[in-house]
Amino acid sequence: MQVALITDLGAITEECARVAESIGIALTVLPPDSGGWQSASLILLGEDVREAPATDRADTILVVLDNDEPSSTWAKAAHLGVGQLAVLPAAAEWLSGRMIAAVEPPSAPGTTVGVVAGCGGAGASVLACALARRAGSDISTVLVDADPLGGGLDLVLGAEAVPGPRWTDLSASRGQLRPSTLADALPRHEGLALLSWGRDDTVDLDPDxxxxxxxxxxxxxxxxxxxxxRHAPPQWTRRCHHVLLVSPARVRSAVASSQVAKRLSHAHPDVRLVVRETGAGGLDADLLAESIGLTLAGSIRDDRGLSAAVDRGEGIPGGAHLGRLVDRLLGEWVE
Incomplete structure (x- = not known):
């Protein structure tokens, strides 16, 4: 048992059960003044409980239904010695998060890397796919397509036919997500977990x-x-441990990338530049990084066969030059 509800009130039982069921968690309901809660990591108390269990091993939350007397509700919590209160149904999403934390205690989060294009066609999607595909062969990795106007990373990988939820499905379901459920539910292509966009109408991605x-x-x-x-809210950038900005080595591209770099640098202290070499007449990578004001993370070369390979549904080719950059970056981020 990990989540226990102590109450005899049917209405509170129904509300709590609805929250638990929405995230796939089993809820144990116990009558007041009974035992059986000792193994719980989260204890929910109905407002009919007169005395809270004497435990210092579990979080305890008083659960009440919405009413017009909040002062009496907090007085009840104080009487029980409980510092947390959930007024349902308004606090359902908060309560679901507490349930998830009780069942799957949070650990140190994995490394999150953001890849941003300095202009259209810069090659950021190719780099993101290459990083994820290479990392996915060694560690658990998920590739996230957060750009509804980008055409879909599943197409870049040749994985558009793989079944599973897309952003539209998550936006419709709302609410907290259990890490274990998420890992099992996401589409997988050659072992790599992926979240991209469906082919339906494009929608804006809700920040929450x-x-x-x-x-x-x-x-x-x-x-x-x-x-x-490129237009991502600053808080999205802040959620990343590292950020890469990709820019072609051309003057107009550099000007556009410079503006994006300023936006990113206001939100994040570790933004680095990846330059896509464009052949004869292209700008020098070190000079481009200096002019934009970012540290150079490396460069990648144009691959003439890339577009054709993606159009054929073959995914991205694994060029040696791109592979060396990917391996070096992953070596810095992942132990």
Whole structure:
């Protein structure tokens, strides 16, 4: 038993059971003045309970139904010696988060890396896919497509037909996400977990849904690679441990990337530049990084066969030059 509800009130039992069922957690209901709660890591007390269990091993929350007398509710909590209060149904999402933490205690989160394009067609999606695919062969990794206008990372990988939830499904379900459930539910392509967009109407990604997903993904996976849009809210960037900005080595691209770099650097202290070499006439990578004001993380070369391979559904080719950069970056981030 990990979550116990002590009450004889049917209405409170129904509300708590509804919350637990929505996240796949078993709820044990016990009558007041009974035992059986000793193995619980979270104890919920109905407002009919007169005395809280004497335990220092479990969190305890007083659960009440919405009413017009909040002062009396807090007086009840004080009488029981309980410092946490859930007024249902308004606090259902908060309570579901406490239940998840009781069943799956949070650990140190995995590493989250954001990859951002300095301009259209910069190559950020290719780099994100290459990082995730290489890491996925050694550690648990999820690739996250956070750009609804990017065309879909599943297409880049050749995984658009793999069944499983997309962003639209998560946005519709809302609520807290259990890390273990998330890891099992996401589509997988050659062992790599992936969250991308469906082919239905594009929708804006709710910041709360994104935050809930990243929090759960950080618990479920060792590495989270996020393909971020250039217009991403600053808080999305802050959720990342590391951020890479990808820019082609051309003057106009550099100007656009410089503006994106300023936006990212205001939100994050560790933004580095990856330069996509564009052949003869292209800017020098070190000079480009200096002009933008970012540390150079490395460079990648144009791959003439990439677009054709993606169009054929073959995924991204594993070029040696790209592979060396990917291995070096992963070596810095993952022990």
């Amino acid at each position: 849904v994104f935050d809930d997903f990243l929090a759960a993904a950080g618990q479920a996976f060792d590495l989270v690679i996020v393909d971020l849009p």
